[in-house]
Amino acid sequence: MFADYTFDPIRYALLNQEYTGSCSAEDLPALKGYLHSQQGVIDYKVKGYTNVNNAPVLEVEVKGQLELICQRCLGGLLTDLSSATRLVLVKDEKLLPEVEDEIEGEDVIVAPQSLSLLHLVEEELLLALPLTTLHDSEQCHASESELEGEGKTNPFQVLTQLKR
Numbered sequence: 001m002f003a004d005y006t007f008d009p010i011r012y013a014l015l016n017q018e019y020t021g022s023c024s025a026e027d028l029p030a031l032k033g034y035l036h037s038q039q040g041v042i043d044y045k046v047k048g049y050t051n052v053n054n055a056p057v058l059e060v061e062v063k064g065q066l067e068l069i070c071q072r073c074l075g076g077l078l079t080d081l082s083s084a085t086r087l088v089l090v091k092d093e094k095l096l097p098e099v100e101d102e103i104e105g106e107d108v109i110v111a112p113q114s115l116s117l118l119h120l121v122e123e124e125l126l127l128a129l130p131l132t133t134l135h136d137s138e139q140c141h142a143s144e145s146e147l148e149g150e151g152k153t154n155p156f157q158v159l160t161q162l163k164r
């Protein structure tokens, strides 16, 4: 079971807090629609610190495997997932930097009063999902059934024979 944890993100960062753990697919309701089974384990880390500008930052990292759905055959496909994001926390919108001042690799957000660990992990996993999920052609069940279909009479061939 995922023991969710709600915290004040700015305070968390200023205190250099760090939280690591692992969870399984059933702990991640937001991912449910993308998963073929409950297989797989995800390790996560949420680390708070202050950057060179003394701004509070949350670093969110996820790494592991989940069984996604092949978009061709709808079968299961165990996929490596890994993603990390750095969120620079500001107290209000006026403090958001101009686009040109943004630092690469960091996202600046207005910090909410409280954040849920589970929500952060789920959001990061959604970012980690590949745009397309497909088996290699040898492993795909769709191509298997296509192969099985070979040798059987193609209905269009029958039509052409009838026309002769």
Ligand SMILES: [Zn+2]
Residues within 6 Å of the ligand: 070, 071, 072, 073, 074, 075, 134, 135, 139, 140, 141, 142
């Ligand atoms: Zn497939």
